[in-house]
Amino acid sequence: MNQNKKRAVVLVSGGMDSAVVLAMAREQGFSCHALSVSYGQRHTSELAAAAELATSVGAEHKVVTVDLRSIGGSALTADIDVPEQGGQGIPVTYVPARNTIMLSIALGWAEVLGADDLFCGVNAVDYSGYPDCRPAFIEAFERLANLATKAGVEGHALRVHAPLMRLSKADIAREGVRLGVDFSRTVSCYQADDQGRACAHCDACRLRAEGFAAAGLADPTRYAPRA
Numbered sequence: 001m002n003q004n005k006k007r008a009v010v011l012v013s014g015g016m017d018s019a020v021v022l023a024m025a026r027e028q029g030f031s032c033h034a035l036s037v038s039y040g041q042r043h044t045s046e047l048a049a050a051a052e053l054a055t056s057v058g059a060e061h062k063v064v065t066v067d068l069r070s071i072g073g074s075a076l077t078a079d080i081d082v083p084e085q086g087g088q089g090i091p092v093t094y095v096p097a098r099n100t101i102m103l104s105i106a107l108g109w110a111e112v113l114g115a116d117d118l119f120c121g122v123n124a125v126d127y128s129g130y131p132d133c134r135p136a137f138i139e140a141f142e143r144l145a146n147l148a149t150k151a152g153v154e155g156h157a158l159r160v161h162a163p164l165m166r167l168s169k170a171d172i173a174r175e176g177v178r179l180g181v182d183f184s185r186t187v188s189c190y191q192a193d194d195q196g197r198a199c200a201h202c203d204a205c206r207l208r209a210e211g212f213a214a215a216g217l218a219d220p221t222r223y224a225p226r227a
Helices: 016-027 045-056 098-113 135-148 169-179 203-215
Strands: 007-011 031-038 060-065 117-119 159-161
Touching: 007 016, 007 098, 016 031, 016 045, 016 117, 016 169, 031 045, 031 098, 045 060, 098 117, 098 135, 135 159, 169 203
Parallel strands: 007 031, 007 117, 031 060, 117 159
Antiparallel strands: none
């Protein structure tokens, strides 16, 4: 790894959005340190996908464990069914404080590494209504990062990059293809099986499939066989 490159911590979930963000950060010349969080989610196949994505681009990969299942409150961290159709309001797949916690861990690792840049794949266009995927949240967290850290106090301007914020899922798919992202390696499904195969029914699967279709691209998603 080139030690002269500027460093960045990139949140990598294993899904298509974070895979594209990782590729974008590399294209911008960053030495990327990929961070995944094992938070008690329904399946770990996305973490395996994240590790594979990081390895494929030569990025250091770290997994930090935080037990959000102990507080529950989400279909992803509690015994609540994952909805197969959208509804009104914030869906039950919203995980309380997840992005705040993940960015906080990324911020801590960035301080240790001497990195001034954090990248995440939040999106405010084709998303499920999560409050921590909005521009106002990212802007507020960046202010917090510069107030609450030794690096910020000592004059290192910390930046939180959310390059997908205003892109549609179709735009993200096209950008990934341009950057050479292998989307077949990614796992987006809320209830993927242990092989990373998608259910084809949940909100995440629907948004992903619609994105590839709108982009006019073949969908490389691996789906589990129907029962």
